[in-house]
């Protein structure tokens with residue numbers, strides 16, 4: 559672990575420089591050293607934030623965001639990482655309908671949340687990205703989940719999230735489902751505005767809210 563702390567900055571830099579070979583090499587090495595997959599994800603995420611900043615500064619372009627997304631997905635595909643997301647196939651404790659809201663194509667955060675929820679024995683119905691409110695309502699009516707998870711990375715998606723919650727209320731389904739919204743930009747104030755029951759900037763925090771709602775303890779953290 560101490561070795562990893564020294565090399566963490568190297569990994570963050572490799573993500574920032576979009577050096578996929580180096581990212582994978584460092585990630586594999588970290589996992590071999592016994593670094594927790596969630597700690598590794600945090601480091602990759604730090605690199606992604608730096609990529610985002612370079613995009614904002616106009617040093618990077620859309621192709622660079624695409625590359626960053628591909629690199630993150632490669633890390634998520636490493637064997638040790640997929641193990642983190644493996645369901646124990648015990649009795650399912652609850653059901654979640656999950657998707658990225660209309661107007662947003664980002665799915666990496668959604669997929670991490672899905673993986674952690676599955677590892678905690680939730681059945682997840684993933685409805686994909688850029689999902690219209692009508693689809694969320696239809697899937698909630700069809701599957702009757704305890705929880706609806708809405709992902710949105712673009713700041714303006716608070717409006718789409720609010721519309722989903724309103725559409726649920728109009729369909730008479732709001733009281734039957736807890737709504738959790740996730741994305742790096744969300745705050746307690748935006749959560750209130752949306753009318754959700756909870757928000758999370760971090761997938762594991764989101765899992766904890768869901769387990770609390772079902773009165774269960776969390777898997778996937780040490």
Ligand code: B12
Nearest residue numbers: 610627663664665666667707709712713740741742761764
């Ligand atoms: C990779 C990336 C892309 C990829 C996405 C690939 C993919 N398959 O997802 C591509 C190239 C498609 C892309 C496109 C665009 N992007 Co982009 N992208 C990024 C980047 C670099 C990383 C995003 C990411 O995956 N982060 C890592 C994940 C793990 O973090 P996360 O999503 O926040 O998820 C965590 C939590 O939020 C939470 N979580 C997420 N969802 C959920 C759901 C629930 C229920 C819960 C509980 C928790 C939860 O858990 C996760 C893990 O802890 C960010 C930079 C940044 N700062 O994030 C920009 C960024 C998000 N993109 C941005 C922009 C502007 C765009 C474009 C508009 C660019 C353009 N001109 O076309 C398009 C939009 C396309 C669209 N309609 O969606 C801006 C958004 C700015 C804003 N204020 O809204 C950012 C912030 C870059 C920047 N700094 O300018 N992008």
